[in-house]
Amino acid sequence: MSEKINIPDHYRRWEADIKIGKKDDHVTIGYWRDGCKGCGICVDVCPKKVWEIIEAKDKWNGQVVQVTDASKCIKCMLCEIHCPDFCIKIY
Amino acid sequence: MAFEYEKYLRMDKIPHLWCPGCGIGVVLKAMLRAVENMGWNKDDVAFVSGIGCTSRAPGYIDCNTLHTTHGRALAFATGIKLARPAKHVVIFSGDGDATAIGGNHFIHACRRNINMTLVVVNNNTYGMTGGQHSPTTPIGYKTSTTVYGNIDPTFDICMLARGAGASYVARATVNKGKQLEKYITKGFEHNGFSVIVATANCHTQFGRKNKMGDPISARKWIADREIPLEKAREMKAEELKDRVITGEFITEEPEKTRWDNYNHPVHEYTEAYQTIRDKAQEKK
Ligand SMILES: Cc1ncc(C[n+]2csc(CCOP(=O)(O)OP(=O)(O)O)c2C)c(N)n1
Ligand code: SF4
Ligand code: SF4
Ligand code: SF4
Ligand SMILES: [Mg+2]
Numbered sequence: 001m002s003e004k005i006n007i008p009d010h011y012r013r014w015e016a017d018i019k020i021g022k023k024d025d026h027v028t029i030g031y032w033r034d035g036c037k038g039c040g041i042c043v044d045v046c047p048k049k050v051w052e053i054i055e056a057k058d059k060w061n062g063q064v065v066q067v068t069d070a071s072k073c074i075k076c077m078l079c080e081i082h083c084p085d086f087c088i089k090i091y
Numbered sequence: 092m093a094f095e096y097e098k099y100l101r102m103d104k105i106p107h108l109w110c111p112g113c114g115i116g117v118v119l120k121a122m123l124r125a126v127e128n129m130g131w132n133k134d135d136v137a138f139v140s141g142i143g144c145t146s147r148a149p150g151y152i153d154c155n156t157l158h159t160t161h162g163r164a165l166a167f168a169t170g171i172k173l174a175r176p177a178k179h180v181v182i183f184s185g186d187g188d189a190t191a192i193g194g195n196h197f198i199h200a201c202r203r204n205i206n207m208t209l210v211v212v213n214n215n216t217y218g219m220t221g222g223q224h225s226p227t228t229p230i231g232y233k234t235s236t237t238v239y240g241n242i243d244p245t246f247d248i249c250m251l252a253r254g255a256g257a258s259y260v261a262r263a264t265v266n267k268g269k270q271l272e273k274y275i276t277k278g279f280e281h282n283g284f285s286v287i288v289a290t291a292n293c294h295t296q297f298g299r300k301n302k303m304g305d306p307i308s309a310r311k312w313i314a315d316r317e318i319p320l321e322k323a324r325e326m327k328a329e330e331l332k333d334r335v336i337t338g339e340f341i342t343e344e345p346e347k348t349r350w351d352n353y354n355h356p357v358h359e360y361t362e363a364y365q366t367i368r369d370k371a372q373e374k375k
Contacts, residue, residue, distance in 0.1 A: 006095060030093070035105065039112030044307045061111060080093060081268035084116025085106055089093035 016070035030089035038063035042079035048072040099123045112306025114265040114291025121271035139168040145185035145212040162193030165200040176361040180207040186227045187217045201255035205360035208278040214293035222296030233300040258283035260340040264290040
């Protein structure tokens with residue numbers, strides 16, 4: 001992949017080699033925890049169950065999200081498009 | 092590839108004030124991607140809004156922005172467009188802002204067919220002020236002002252826009268971010284008044300009173316009622332009760348031969364206004 005990955009340093013990152021159909025690919029998932037409000041929309045829209053909700057005592061509603069397994073990602077972009085808080089970047 | 096929203100945002104104002112999972116953020120993102128699709132220079136765009144949760148959006152956008160008074164965004168926007176016809180003017184309104192207090196401005200902006208784009212975030216309520224019923228609250232639903240269920244029939248904002256003379260009209264929901272982006276882009280491209288209705292969740296105010304107080308169930312309530320226009324055309328009116336019809340209601344070339352378009356659209360307003368300017372200057 002030649003595309004430039006532009007994920008700020010304060011984002012958490014997960015990476016994996018993946019296959020999309022028969023093609024080899026690579027995914028980098030960036031996540032901004034400070035901006036995340038734990039709404040769970042990314043968990044709901046992901047067709048591959050890449051995201052999960054976890055407890056976060058420092059957040060007012062007590063939860064944020066994390067990636068369970070980046071290698072399941074198919075780069076459909078649904079989580080990035082539907083996160084209302086600009087917290088996800090898929091490359 | 093990830094979209095760089097930072098390019099269009101005032102990052103010092105983010106995180107925004109909207110509730111976790113609020114639909115407005117999803118619509119704002121679709122709109123920013125549409126701006127990118129157009130390749131517009133940020134200095135050539137003006138975002139105008141009234142008052143409400145939805146109307147907070149321009150405060151987060153790093154372009155020319157104007158946060159005006161409740162219901163009057165279209166009047167301010169019309170002023171900007173007439174003074175600077177070459178600039179792109181985009182209005183971001185709630186259902187209350189656009190169709191209740193601002194209903195009069197709404198129909199007249201449609202009637203003038205002025206080359207601006209209005210994005211209406213329809214969350215079926217007045218989110219900001221405590222979830223009162225709006226002209227789009229469906230019959231039977233509870234709000235803080237309809238505690239036994241709403242009895243007021245609703246406006247269909249797309250039909251209203253069409254009837255009033257808007258020349259591009261489309262609707263998509265927050266469950267389909269890509270479709271929203273496509274319609275807003277087409278609205279931007281269109282020379283005339285374009286209205287894009289984004290059906291959105293306000294689970295905090297509207298949802299909570301109707302057994303869908305979290306974003307996931309409120310979004311599902313919308314998804315379950317969603318129906319594409321092509322399918323709706325084959326259905327009976329009674330089957331479409333309470334449904335959210337999505338699609339393009341009027342496109343670039345309105346079906347000019349249809350009898351109900353006999354009155355539509357005559358001309359684009361800034362172009363017509365220029366002919367008046369020219370005439371006035373000839374006289375001198
Ligand atoms: C002239 C005037 N009347 C009433 C209000 C109170 N008010 C503020 S926001 C609002 C309703 C907003 O509803 P909507 O436009 O649907 O936006 P939402 O918050 O749902 O996004 C009202 C009635 C006001 N600010 N100004
Ligand atoms: S891009 Fe698609 S598959 Fe990958 S995490 Fe996001 S929603 Fe899931
Ligand atoms: S959609 Fe965004 S804000 Fe909501 S839980 Fe996921 S990352 Fe956090
Ligand atoms: S009150 Fe409703 S519209 Fe306002 S931010 Fe919260 S969910 Fe969104
Ligand atoms: Mg509203």
